Amino acid sequence: xxxxVCVIALLLVLMTNVSANAMDSFEPSxxxxxxxxxxxxxxxxxxxxxETTTFRYIDGYKRYSLNDPCVLLQPDGPSIKSSxxxxxxxxxxxxxxxxxxxxxxGAWTASxxxxxxSQMAKIGVLQKDRIINLIQNExxxxxVSEMYFFEAPxxxxxxxxxxxxxxxxxxxxxxxxxxxxxxxxxxxxxxxxSVIMRDHFPVQEESDEIxxxxxxxxxxxxxxxxxQEVMSSDSDTRIVSVSLIIVAALLSLVATFVLKRRKVxxxx
Amino acid sequence: MRKRISLVVCIVLTVVLAFTVSVFAYSxxxxxxxxxxxxxxxxxxxxxxxxEMAGKYMYSVSNRSQYDVxxxxxxxxxDLYPDVAGSIAETATGANYITYSNHSFSSIGMPFSxxxxxxxxxxxxxxxxxxxxxxxxxxxxxxxxxxxxxxxGVTYTYVNYYDPADGNGYVCTYSDFCDGTYNGYSYVETCYxxx
Numbered sequence: 001x002x003x004x005v006c007v008i009a010l011l012l013v014l015m016t017n018v019s020a021n022a023m024d025s026f027e028p029s030x031x032x033x034x035x036x037x038x039x040x041x042x043x044x045x046x047x048x049x050x051e052t053t054t055f056r057y058i059d060g061y062k063r064y065s066l067n068d069p070c071v072l073l074q075p076d077g078p079s080i081k082s083s084x085x086x087x088x089x090x091x092x093x094x095x096x097x098x099x100x101x102x103x104x105x106g107a108w109t110a111s112x113x114x115x116x117x118s119q120m121a122k123i124g125v126l127q128k129d130r131i132i133n134l135i136q137n138e139x140x141x142x143x144v145s146e147m148y149f150f151e152a153p154x155x156x157x158x159x160x161x162x163x164x165x166x167x168x169x170x171x172x173x174x175x176x177x178x179x180x181x182x183x184x185x186x187x188x189x190x191x192x193x194s195v196i197m198r199d200h201f202p203v204q205e206e207s208d209e210i211x212x213x214x215x216x217x218x219x220x221x222x223x224x225x226x227x228q229e230v231m232s233s234d235s236d237t238r239i240v241s242v243s244l245i246i247v248a249a250l251l252s253l254v255a256t257f258v259l260k261r262r263k264v265x266x267x268x
Numbered sequence: 269m270r271k272r273i274s275l276v277v278c279i280v281l282t283v284v285l286a287f288t289v290s291v292f293a294y295s296x297x298x299x300x301x302x303x304x305x306x307x308x309x310x311x312x313x314x315x316x317x318x319x320e321m322a323g324k325y326m327y328s329v330s331n332r333s334q335y336d337v338x339x340x341x342x343x344x345x346x347d348l349y350p351d352v353a354g355s356i357a358e359t360a361t362g363a364n365y366i367t368y369s370n371h372s373f374s375s376i377g378m379p380f381s382x383x384x385x386x387x388x389x390x391x392x393x394x395x396x397x398x399x400x401x402x403x404x405x406x407x408x409x410x411x412x413x414x415x416x417x418x419x420x421g422v423t424y425t426y427v428n429y430y431d432p433a434d435g436n437g438y439v440c441t442y443s444d445f446c447d448g449t450y451n452g453y454s455y456v457e458t459c460y461x462x463x
Binding site: 046047048049065068069070100102104110111112113114115116151153154156175176179200201207209210211212213 | 296308311312313314315316318352353354355356357359398399400401403405406407408415417419422424426433434436437438439440441444445449450451452453456457
């Protein structure tokens with residue numbers, strides 16, 4: 001009898017450890033990827049910005065954009081996963097900056113950084129244990145098949161999308177939880193999450209102008225592009241042009257000087 | 269023969285000198301103004317918070333806030349402080365209101381070039397950038413710092429801005445600020461100081 005109890009106890013301990021280890025080591029490459037992080041760090045440089053020379057990168061995570069953020073407001077709409085777009089890297093520095101590294105035309109390049117960490121970095125990335133505990137406490141451990149961080153700045157939201165048995169769950173890390181009505185770091189079922197979001201972001205009145213602060217009517221991409229055409233071109237070309245003008249001017253001076261000397265002292 | 273050699277040497281030296289100047293030149297120019305960040309009080313008040321940031325920078329003794337801006341432009345007897353979005357022109361009006369019309373703001377339906385923004389900050393004038401997301405969402409931020417670095421013949425341009433959503437400061441390349449690569453919003457309109 002005593003032997004049986006010992007064996008069962010041993011098995012239970014082993015099973016618990018295996019389960020815990022499975023969750024502890026659950027770091028999908030869609031969120032964390034140490035080897036890619038090591039590579040990305042090398043691209044996180046800002047030429048000419050002296051304060052960035054002291055940046056020391058201690059952690060990082062991937063964050064996806066949404067092709068159609070409106071799905072967040074649709075409890076019965078398409079899956080959030082189906083709207084995931086491309087991802088960028090957010091690198092955490094020891095000085096509490098969050099550096100964004102983006103992929104442009106196949107090349108990683110530093111885009112910008114914040115002073116201070118987002119809620120997602122504070123809770124979602126730097127405290128991975130908290131997320132693991134949260135999932136375990138909900139009794140959905142062991143079956144997490146996918147995880148993605150995504151951003152929806154128009155809804156003041158960053159969030160972790162967790163997929164368990166084809167069901168979507170969302171853990172929000174709001175930029176302003178007072179605006180979203182969501183509790184940071186809490187696990188929401190997709191439907192529950194979208195109902196709260198929908199209630200907090202009603203559609204604004206229609207307007208011909210771009211309205212700042214809320215949801216306006218759909219701007220056409222054409223209109224955006226039309227406005228962006230006005231943007232200044234990089235001044236690199238201007239520098240090259242100035243150099244060429246200087247060279248041309250100096251050459252003209254030299255040529256004029258030589259020609260004048262020839263006229264004054266014609267060859268015998 | 270000696271003349272020809274002198275001429276060639278002269279030309280070569282000129283070319284080398286000209287390219288050396290442009291390739292090894294380094295310059296860095298920072299235009300910074302001490303704007304106090306303001307956090308928007310309601311979901312749709314980024315424009316009013318930006319108006320407060322810019323207005324109070326220009327007229328620091330002002331006692332008016334984003335609430336006063338919203339009340340002045342959007343308020344109704346039934347709702348003094350409605351949670352509604354504002355246009356770029358309304359932002360300029362709001363900023364004027366913050367300064368009690370001691371300064372004048374205007375708006376333009378296009379982004380400032382980097383040089384224009386850099387020049388504005390050089391004149392101690394904040395720049396309010398109206399940014400649009402492809403979904404139709406608009407957001408406004410306040411530019412308080414610009415950096416122009418020329419290194420080895422290449423120019424790098426950066427902007428620092430305060431986002432009223434969280435009051436945090438952000439830095440990014442000017443091109444990524446314009447096309448929405450950094451924060452998801454494309455820079456499309458500008459509210460600026462006339463005097």
